[in-house]
Amino acid sequence: MKKILVRPGGALASRPLHFFWIVDCSGSMFGEKIGAVNHAIQSVIPEMVSAAENNPNAQLLVQTLKFSTGASWITTAPVAVEDFAWEDLIAGGVTDLGKAFELLTAQLTIPPMTDRALPPVLVLLSDGQPTDNYKKSLDALKNLPWGKKAVKIAISIGQDADDTVLKEFTDNSELVLQANNPEALIRMIKWASTAASAVSAPASRPAEIDAPKGATFAPDGVSSGGGGGAPLVIDIDNIPSGDDISGGDVW
Amino acid sequence: MDGLLKSGEFLKSESGNDYLVMDFLGAGGQGEVYSVTKGTSKYALKWYFKHMATKEQKEIIENLVKEGAPDDTFLWPQDMIVQSSDSFGYIMPLRPSEYKSIVDIMKRRAEPTFDALSKAAYNLTLGYRKLHVMGYSYRDISFGNLFINPKTGDVLICDNDNVAANLSPTTVYGTPRFMAPEIVVGKDKPSRNTDLFSLAVLLFYMFMLNHPLEGALEAKIKCMDIPAMSQLYGTKPLFIFDENDKSNFPLKGYQDNALTYWELYPQKLKDLFKRSFTIGLREPARRVTENEWLDAFANLMTGIVKCGSCGVEVFFDEDKASAGEAHTCWHCKKVVSIPLILHIGKNNVLLNAGARLFSHDLNKDYDMETVVGSLIQNPNNPNLWGIRNESNENWTYIKADGTQIPVSPGRSATIAKDSKINFGQLVGTFEKLG
Numbered sequence: 032m033k034k035i036l037v038r039p040g041g042a043l044a045s046r047p048l049h050f051f052w053i054v055d056c057s058g059s060m061f062g063e064k065i066g067a068v069n070h071a072i073q074s075v076i077p078e079m080v081s082a083a084e085n086n087p088n089a090q091l092l093v094q095t096l097k098f099s100t101g102a103s104w105i106t107t108a109p110v111a112v113e114d115f116a117w118e119d120l121i122a123g124g125v126t127d128l129g130k131a132f133e134l135l136t137a138q139l140t141i142p143p144m145t146d147r148a149l150p151p152v153l154v155l156l157s158d159g160q161p162t163d164n165y166k167k168s169l170d171a172l173k174n175l176p177w178g179k180k181a182v183k184i185a186i187s188i189g190q191d192a193d194d195t196v197l198k199e200f201t202d203n204s205e206l207v208l209q210a211n212n213p214e215a216l217i218r219m220i221k222w223a224s225t226a227a228s229a230v231s232a233p234a235s236r237p238a239e240i241d242a243p244k245g246a247t248f249a250p251d252g253v254s255s256g257g258g259g260g261a262p263l264v265i266d267i268d269n270i271p272s273g274d275d276i277s278g279g280d281v282w
Numbered sequence: 283m284d285g286l287l288k289s290g291e292f293l294k295s296e297s298g299n300d301y302l303v304m305d306f307l308g309a310g311g312q313g314e315v316y317s318v319t320k321g322t323s324k325y326a327l328k329w330y331f332k333h334m335a336t337k338e339q340k341e342i343i344e345n346l347v348k349e350g351a352p353d354d355t356f357l358w359p360q361d362m363i364v365q366s367s368d369s370f371g372y373i374m375p376l377r378p379s380e381y382k383s384i385v386d387i388m389k390r391r392a393e394p395t396f397d398a399l400s401k402a403a404y405n406l407t408l409g410y411r412k413l414h415v416m417g418y419s420y421r422d423i424s425f426g427n428l429f430i431n432p433k434t435g436d437v438l439i440c441d442n443d444n445v446a447a448n449l450s451p452t453t454v455y456g457t458p459r460f461m462a463p464e465i466v467v468g469k470d471k472p473s474r475n476t477d478l479f480s481l482a483v484l485l486f487y488m489f490m491l492n493h494p495l496e497g498a499l500e501a502k503i504k505c506m507d508i509p510a511m512s513q514l515y516g517t518k519p520l521f522i523f524d525e526n527d528k529s530n531f532p533l534k535g536y537q538d539n540a541l542t543y544w545e546l547y548p549q550k551l552k553d554l555f556k557r558s559f560t561i562g563l564r565e566p567a568r569r570v571t572e573n574e575w576l577d578a579f580a581n582l583m584t585g586i587v588k589c590g591s592c593g594v595e596v597f598f599d600e601d602k603a604s605a606g607e608a609h610t611c612w613h614c615k616k617v618v619s620i621p622l623i624l625h626i627g628k629n630n631v632l633l634n635a636g637a638r639l640f641s642h643d644l645n646k647d648y649d650m651e652t653v654v655g656s657l658i659q660n661p662n663n664p665n666l667w668g669i670r671n672e673s674n675e676n677w678t679y680i681k682a683d684g685t686q687i688p689v690s691p692g693r694s695a696t697i698a699k700d701s702k703i704n705f706g707q708l709v710g711t712f713e714k715l716g
């Protein structure tokens with residue numbers, strides 16, 4: 032039977048949301064650390080797909096960047112989250128974080144970035160201690176328009192991680208999430224993945240804005256008891272987009 | 283992924299019922315939702331995250347359970363489970379699977395007809411009106427909090443756990459894009475009047491598949507982040523069809539739905555949207571009320587005609603007809619002939635085959651369920667049509683010469699030139715327009 036046209040027009044217009052996994056694959060990540068990262072990211076993908084299905088405002092596009100001796104894209108182009116499959120990464124080599132920032136900078140330049148989008152989300156997973164001179168390339172990244180607007184989250188892997196560079200990356204120590212064990216890693220990765228929906232289709236804004244930040248923003252606040260239900264509440268006011276962004280800064 | 287509750291766990295409610303936790307259904311900003319059973323009946327259980335399980339929240343739910351649901355449109359808290367002061371949840375009816383979210387409609391995964399869409403708009407407005415009548419405000423009208431049966435236009439309103447007496451302390455500020463400007467700029471808190479703004483946004487989304495404030499000014503913004511959203515929806519909101527300032531007019535290639543749909547609706551509906559997002563942006567007390575919306579939707583529901591050439595639904599526009607303009611089909615572009623109209627008060631009922639009159643048409647009681655009249659062919663003379671009295675009241679048929687004939691329930695009044703029907707409160711006249 033021929034399908035009868037019911038109403039004209041298309042779907043609600045949406046904007047692309049670029050989500051980047053930036054994964055440290057240096058020698059210090061070898062073994063269980065990279066194994067846990069591979070498992071945790073793979074297991075969060077179905078939840079990202081489901082969140083994207085319920086988000087009318089964004090087209091969620093995912094890219095993966097790895098760095099060790101040098102840096103390279105695993106995905107050559109942004110992949111729609113429903114088509115995205117995690118490719119297991121193998122660790123070995125030095126920690127050329129600066130190279131990763133250079134590739135990110137190139138990717139966040141217009142073009143290839145579109146000039147209309149939602150704030151990109153950059154999730155850096157690392158145990159710190161870069162071996163190259165990353166400062167110049169981090170500055171370049173942060174000076175890009177899209178680099179400035181990006182939501183930058185770091186996940187610190189393992190108890191022996193050095194968070195110095197992760198704090199420099201996020202500009203906010205609260206956005207350096209501690210993953211001291213595999214369960215915590217899953218929680219943090221899940222939480223970071225929800226930042227994608229929080230920047231595009233923010234959930235109901237709870238009125239408890241006076242609560243300690245840890246309770247409404249950082250994942251640890253609600254991970255106690257209840258079997259680690261990750262907080263899906265991101266207080267929209269608390270998503271940092273850089274100190275230099277003022278209320279009138281709309282472009 | 284571990285949740286707050288475990289499948290197979292038994293929970294005892296405040297009213298002494300035992301519920302068995304079955305499946306995890308989903309998570310939101312405040313907590314997680316599970317399916318549970320009590321005997322052979324299935325329910326939904328919302329369980330709060332610890333940091334959201336506040337004393338205020340608990341009191342709100344206790345009150346809602348005590349007061350009971352306004353009607354079965356609401357997936358209302360009906361029982362409470364309390365494990366400790368910061369660990370609790372509530373039982374509500376489970377949503378049947380034929381109900382779809384507004385996101386499904388926005389993404390075109392659910393495709394209601396214009397008739398079903400008009401009914402859904404009517405039903406959900408009626409639902410929020412009930413809450414307001416009872417002295418409540420809802421506080422978080424948005425995509426995620428209601429469901430529509432795209433086949434029938436029936437609606438279910440969920441997430442009622444923020445519902446509380448209007449102007450009482452709030453547990454929620456609302457959802458971005460739906461929050462009234464005065465909340466976005468931090469000047470006010472959710473109230474009945476901010477509900478009216480959110481309702482207008484929701485209705486606009488449903489009919490237009492576009493946000494009422496996202497026009498050229500939105501297209502110009504590169505990065506849609508918090509400052510941008512604060513400006514668009516808070517500090518500098520401008521309706522996309524504001525006639526006094528066209529700088530936010532929808533842009534072709536970016537907001538095509540807005541341009542397409544605006545042309546399809548009757549002027550009276552467009553006027554309500556205009557008021558909602560011009561005067562209503564600045565003056566909360568002058569927003570379009572539920573009754574005004576309901577009257578408009580009731581008219582939409584009885585004002586649809588199918589294009590004689592291609593069969594799509596076209597809305598009758600009284601203003602257009604009065605101005606002598608023809609109705610053209612949005613799909614095949616041919617002229618659509620408008621059937622005879624029964625004009626009752628402010629309502630126009632198009633006398634299509636199978637047309638029915640609802641209680642609201644005759645009694646202004648907002649009951650669009652109870653059928654009180656129908657279009658019927660005279661069994662003895664197929665050339666004659668009449669309006670059959672399906673109500674329990676007597677009507678009076680007034681012939682062109684002034685003769686009055688009673689029309690008791692079950693009888694029909696013949697449709698004839700210059701004849702009228704006195705329905706009691708209102709008189710119906712037949713008009714050929716357009």
